[in-house]
Amino acid sequence: MTALEAAIGVVYLGAAACFVLGLHLMNAPPTARRGNALSAGGMGAALLATLVLVVAQGTGPTAWAVIAAGTAIGAGGGLLAALRVRMTAMPQLVSLFNAVGGGAAALIGGFEFGARSDPGAAVAAVIALDVVIGSVAFSGSLVAAGKLDGRLPGRPVLLPARAVLTALLALAAAAGTVLVAAGAGGPAPLAVAAAAALLLGVVGVLAIGGADMPVVVSLLNACTGLAVAMAGFALDNSMMVIAGALVGASGAILTKLMADAMNRPLSAVVAGGFGTGDGGPAVGGGGDVQRIGADDAAIRLAYASRVVMVPGYGLAAAQAQHELRELADLLAGRGVRVDYAVHPVAGRMPGHMNVLLAEAKVPYERMKEMEQANPDFPRTDVALVVGANDVTNPAARRPGTAISGMPILDVDKAETVIVIKRSLGHGYAGIDNELYTAPGTRMLLGDAKEALASLTAAVKALVG
């Protein structure tokens, strides 16, 4: 080992330590941003060290051009997308970044397979695993991003004979991996394994309903981590092994935490077939819905002493978080106590709603998590539900429904519930919301943004 290699090894070690400490700092909001910066700093140092190494190796001009052009295009595109994306569309962008990460890991595997004449069984097996896991993460994340973005149907797409198809694809990927490890058949088995893995990602994620997408994205994120670790093995780069394994393991834990927050067993998520996606058929039977106009709703809000805002995905989809905050501020200015009750999975991902509300400059301490918010609902005059559905459905308290056992916000315990909703359709779980037909509930039908704006105007007009 030369002095240069040793120095680079030390930088790699420091970078790996930055990744670990950075992720650890992200456990709490006050230190989270510092954690991300530390992690990014480690990444920058690692990349710089790699460039030094490549310079020292005497790389030719063509290779430099390829590296520079590819990195510039990717970095520019990624940065532009990250800075431009609306916060509501952020989950699908994260999924997209995960897809390209998995794709890159798979490509590295493919390159290494071609570059080595006789890799040996262990390295060949690692390369095959890299390609297979990376390919699943690539295609699966693309499909997940498509579903989150609404380009693909949110409902589970169940292909005929899906179980058989999935089993066959998994078998093909496994057989290809074994053949590659055995050194038999040249590049064909690797190509077959890669193709099967790509299809497996598509078929697998297509079958999963939109409501479960966050868990799926997190799972695929962990997969990409493992693929990167495998690529690290193939390149004999221990920092990539460390970082990949770190993401693989922490991603797996995070996936479990998310599934727990939604009360969905991970096995059921992966099996798919749950939920209908956005906007199912209209509410059928089961009692009458009482509607309310903006003026009446405004009076109830203005003369309440305690109001709880319950935002859901509909709010995010309508980009109405600023209007909600405006209304809340107006009410708070009149002496009404206004809080925001945020369900763990409100929005499209756990924590997504907190990000959206924070973007609208809602004070941190006004956002109550479910455990804090629920004891307050019996003392609440008006619960204003904006675009939230399944997370408020009292049916979750009874056994035997699609959402049974899911923790919900107890909005039905408030004296009056006003629900702003575009239509009387279903939520992701595809079942009727009993809240809408409860005696204390009034429905204000309309687009969240317009409805909130008209409520604000009505409060202003009525009470000056």
Next chain:
Amino acid sequence: MEALDDLTVFVLSLLVGFEVISRVPATLHTPLMSAANAVHGVVLVGAVLIGASAHTPAGYALAFLACVFAAANVVGGYAVTDRMLHMFRPPAERAGATGEPGAPGAPGGGDGRGTGGTGAAR
């Protein structure tokens, strides 16, 4: 022997990963996932390394694509995570008080709203 070293590192890193993010509030699930997503952008190191060792047109093509993908992952991943976390400024900083002075782009100045818990409930 070298393979065993790598395997040791791999297993220990997995264990660190399992331990490093316990008890994280649901509020931070999305940013944390995005941060982990950025960390596996380290695959760019691998993409650069294969680019440097490429010497056939097919090799260059693979390396080029890998560089594009990996660079998008790492740069976009960190940028979008930072944007998310920008929303979670500590209250002291938001009120324009003696928060971290080095936070770039954070709109300074008090917005008059109260400070209080950090939201890290539980």
